[in-house]
Amino acid sequence: MQNPPGVAGHDWLIRASPRTARPDDAACPTHRRTAMRPLLVADPAVPYSRPPREEFGFGPLFTALDLLEHDGWSVERVREELRATRGPFRGWGAPVHPAHLAWTAHALERYVAARTREQAAAVEAGLPETKPVKQPWTWRTARTDAPDARGARQYEHTLWGRMYASSDGRVRDLWLPSLGRAKTGRPDAELGAVAQVMAFGAPTPRRKQGAQPPPTETDSACLPELVRVFDVGCADGSVEELLSADPAEARQRFRDDAAPAFITAATEPGVRPGESCVDCKAIAGCTDLKRTPRLWGGRPPALARPRRSVSVWDLRLHVECPAQYHLVRRLHLNDLSAEDRGARRGRAVDAWLDAEHTERPVRGCRDREIPWPTAVQARAGLDDTSAREAAGMLAEHRLLCPLNGLDADEQVLVQHRVTAYVPELDIVVLAVPDLVYTHRGRWIWRETKTSTRPLWERDSLLHAYPQLALGVLLFHAGALGDDPRRSWVELEHLREVRGESRLERVDPGRAEIVDEARAVIAGLAQPLLDDTTYEPRTGRHCHGCQARTWCRPGTAYVTDHPRPSSPETQTPPRGDAPPHA
Ligand code: SF4
Ligand code: SF4
Incomplete structure (x- = not known):
């Protein structure tokens, strides 16, 4: 496909997260199409800038859970670290607002208690315990020489959330935190995308932004027999099981629910100005977004900030x-x-x-x-x-x-x-x-x-x-x-x-x-x-x-x-x- 104006780079890699499959009437099709192609970049390039405060609500919580689940820290030690933090948490990213740190400590406790309860119930029901997985699962196809009808030579499907697997690899769990209560459901297309990556993906090292994935498909030597997805509410510790499926059902859900949504997202033409414009690579060349210079005569802030x-x-x-x-x-x-x-x-x-x-x-x-x-x-x-x-x-x-x-x-x-x-x-x-x-x-x-x-x-x-x-x-x-x-x-x-x-x-x-x-x-x-x-x-x-x-x-x-x-x-x-x- 031809790159939209204001965008340069290669379009042969399609990288899709379950969120991309979520129906969203307000999303701009051109933004979604270009966002799914990580080797496309804004032209002219946008210089990197950092917000003055951490702007990802779950960012510090995931860092805290990494300390607990991968580095062997106790909950009390992580809480103490949060209490003592002034600025970036563990030296990462932007400074964290004090109330955001307090929220993180609260959410951490709720999360840990909820998972402990669920694991006790799972073992009681005869399922094996699941342990934290450090490298996120990714499901990737082999790179082809010729592009398909969408211009793609390789597809990569990713996951977001906390991942766990039993030591024999038979069971995989995904925990999706929500900011308030646990969600009682997510769109079928999104769950179909999650199920496929959990059932057929492999742990994959994180890559630098703009780097290409290996040309081979993901290793399918050790796949699970059961995949489960939970939503957990960070405010009240509530938990909802959203999915429990074997690989055959996961594949079927992907084919029926997720694949059509991904195809639409990867190919749909048109523009829809709105919230999507904030993160859009194509903004410099987009003539549908109305420019209103000096709308109220504001001064740019002294320090450059990401678009807002x-x-x-x-x-x-x-x-x-x-x-x-x-x-x-x-x-x-x-x-x-x-x-x-x-x-x-x-x-x-x-x-x-x-x-x-x-x-x-x-x-x-x-x-x-x-x-x-x-x-x-x-x-x-x-x-x-x-x-x-x-x-x-x-x-x-x-x-x-x-x-x-x-x-x-x-x-x-x-x-x-x-x-x-x-x-x-x-x-x-x-x-x-x-x-x-x-x-x-x-x-x-x-x-x-x-x-x-x-x-x-x-x-x-x-x-x-x-x-x-x-x-x-x-x-x-x-x-x-x-x-x-x-x-x-x-x-x-x-x-x-x-x-x-x-x-x-x-x-x-x-x-x-x-x-x-x-x-x-x-x-x-x-x-x-x-x-x-x-x-x-x-x-x-x-x-x-x-x-x-x-x-x-x-x-x-x-x-x-x-x-x-x-x-x-x-x-x-x-x-x-x-x-x-
Ligand atoms: S409670 Fe809310 S409105 Fe009141 S000072 Fe705190 S952040 Fe501001
Ligand atoms: S700038 Fe806005 S309207 Fe234009 S392509 Fe990007 S998201 Fe769509």
């Missing part, structure tokens, strides 16, 4: 507490604490409206029945008070619905992802407006917010709702629609009480509005871009923080300041939800 994405929810979390942004948004730590009542209510209203606005043919909500609180409760699982509030807000929406009277040929996009690239900052901007629609050639961006309080009149709309400011800038830069003078950004502010909801409109064609939007986003984004330490900043938001279990200042704050009686939390924008959503 930024959303309004990132900006909001960072301004509240930089540590929360790092721990929850970047690392996805999740202590399984319940979501705020206000956020759950907002999410229920959003989901209800999405379902109605997605119906085709398009229909305004004015003529719909007012939903009963019991119906909202049944669908969203809210408490009585929240369900009553949500039903009142949905009733209010009927008059403000933007689809009332809209012509059938207008465009209505629900949860439409708007992506833009700010080249001088190397930042991919991601936004998911609640609704985007056209009206007589005009593009309109609608944000809907639910609240128990009236609109705060003393603050400007763009300050109170930075997603409106970002909408203004994206319109102004041409990331959506053609002409900012013919577009609007709207805020629908829904309250429970009849007649108290509001519709506010902002005009991205006015210079003073654009200037204010720039000031709002710059004020939020620059501290985030410059941050290298992600210090905790305590406050009311600690009550809803999903990383609080591992954050000492936040835990102390919550002990000293009990939860306010009526939390009023903004709902994360759709498509931008925190992990427990």
Whole structure:
């Protein structure tokens, strides 16, 4: 296959992880195709840079488990090492955030206890014990002289997770850690890919990035009779068995479920701007990703950083507490604490409206029945008070619905992802407006917010709702629609009480509005871009923080300041939800 613009190198090696087989409607096909070919590189080359903090949530945990499982350390010694660490853990990689180290110690204990329990049960059931495997299993085909229809001469399938085998080689186990609870299932294609590598792969030394694999197929002299896959929750130590199969079943699962997904991933044409752009080798040559230089006039940080994405929810979390942004948004730590009542209510209203606005043919909500609180409760699982509030807000929406009277040929996009690239900052901007629609050639961006309080009149709309400011800038830069003078950004502010909801409109064609939007986003984004330490900043938001279990200042704050009686939390924008959503 021909390399996409902005990519150089060889495409004859296809390297696939089970994750590649996972269905993902938001993934960009060109990104996936090039990511599966490890000998392709970005052209021009991207200089190596390191983030100021460790950004892989499981990184320190895997280092800790290596010490325990391969180097003979005790759990207590590893915990002591974690406690004493300031900076990189065991001298590897970037410095680890203190709360991330605390999470690692917590997860290590949960993991070890869970595996000890499972092994006792396995032995009880007559299975042999399994011991840690140092070199990960890989399943590789022999390199051919001529490329196949996909341009490939060799395939290499990899695994991620902790690997164990019985001393006689009959049983192989894979343990997949999850950040919160254990997952009760994974997509069939992903499990089929895992099963094949476990059943037919061989321990393989790690290679340097860009190095070629041996030309021979993997050694199949010592293959197992049984492969098992477990998911383990690092927050609560829960364990789920996801797979128990013999080699024949593993092969069948690979053929039926995984192979079609891999073929699609390796060959599908097309582009889909979004989160994929952050890691994409083809970004320099991609004309579908909209460039928006000087979107808010930000300064590049003093130290070069790997490319990042930024959303309004990132900006909001960072301004509240930089540590929360790092721990929850970047690392996805999740202590399984319940979501705020206000956020759950907002999410229920959003989901209800999405379902109605997605119906085709398009229909305004004015003529719909007012939903009963019991119906909202049944669908969203809210408490009585929240369900009553949500039903009142949905009733209010009927008059403000933007689809009332809209012509059938207008465009209505629900949860439409708007992506833009700010080249001088190397930042991919991601936004998911609640609704985007056209009206007589005009593009309109609608944000809907639910609240128990009236609109705060003393603050400007763009300050109170930075997603409106970002909408203004994206319109102004041409990331959506053609002409900012013919577009609007709207805020629908829904309250429970009849007649108290509001519709506010902002005009991205006015210079003073654009200037204010720039000031709002710059004020939020620059501290985030410059941050290298992600210090905790305590406050009311600690009550809803999903990383609080591992954050000492936040835990102390919550002990000293009990939860306010009526939390009023903004709902994360759709498509931008925190992990427990
Ligand atoms: S830059 Fe984005 S849209 Fe373009 S190919 Fe890469 S991932 Fe796809
Ligand atoms: S608990 Fe509070 S201080 Fe700690 S990370 Fe969370 S929000 Fe920040």
